[in-house]
Amino acid sequence: MATELYDLTVPAFLRGFGAMSAFLTKSEAWAGEQGIDPADLLTARLYEDMAPLTAQVQRASDSAKFTVLRIGGVEAPAMPDEEVTFADLQARIAKTVDLLRWVAPEAMNGQEDKPVTLTTPTRSLEFTGRSYALGFVLPNFYFHLTTAYAILRMKGVPLGKLDYLGRA
């Protein structure tokens, strides 16, 4: 049987946030052991004009939040991007996971052809529910998950590929 929109997105988010939460926990513990200021990891970037670790977590959360809103019509609670500490990031992830666990598959399934419009300051992007999930949501979500992992690897945190992949 072919794959419904809920199954295409929500389990990937849940696995990804599980992995992210676990590698953030490891990273905070490692910083403590090494006597490194946690802020040195939280504000780290791969390059000067790329976003820091905190923003990678926020944007991954947004990917999930906007998916359930735009495909399923489910409004998320406010998440105003005020995270500064590892505890703040864990709370943001937990809030996002609570939302994902609360969404009913029925709200998302069958919306493959629903028009989805993304408006940016310079233009509009037109999608369907399916093309939005496959061509925008998943590439963006994995971009931010990978970049969060890569920032921590670059700072020397001993993580490996299985920390990125997580488990179902």
Place this chain on the structure above:
Amino acid sequence: MATELYDLTVPAFLRGFGAMSAFLTKSEAWAGEQGIDPADLLTARLYEDMAPLTAQVQRASDSAKFTVLRIGGVEAPAMPDEEVTFADLQARIAKTVDLLRWVAPEAMNGQEDKPVTLTTPTRSLEFTGRSYALGFVLPNFYFHLTTAYAILRMKGVPLGKLDYLGRA
């Protein structure tokens, strides 16, 4: 209508390799303009024990190659990881894209419950066609696409998020 396995994977690969080919072309041109040795980009890594740019392209190609093999039973031509130059990487991408364009949707669709076993030196991972596509292939493919992009950003190549996303 729910999404078939072909539509879940092959268009994402084609879009991703289109983006990758284009940002590699831009990067090679930029290196020429800046008087930078192309090898300085090709061998760059995000961190000392992570894989270089060439290997990120090879592993993205493998993701696609193994997907059509394990889900669709389609054997790929040999691709022995001998790429050194930008031209070599473009040829590897072109060969992978040719394979993807050649695969019939019928070979992949309906294989959601097919057992897929990945054997590593230390253990076996058991998937179905669906869980392999959603929980292994897509996270890995986007990991390598993102990391290739991130390596080039870190080296100063003027790329932006749309270079990563590409177009359908």
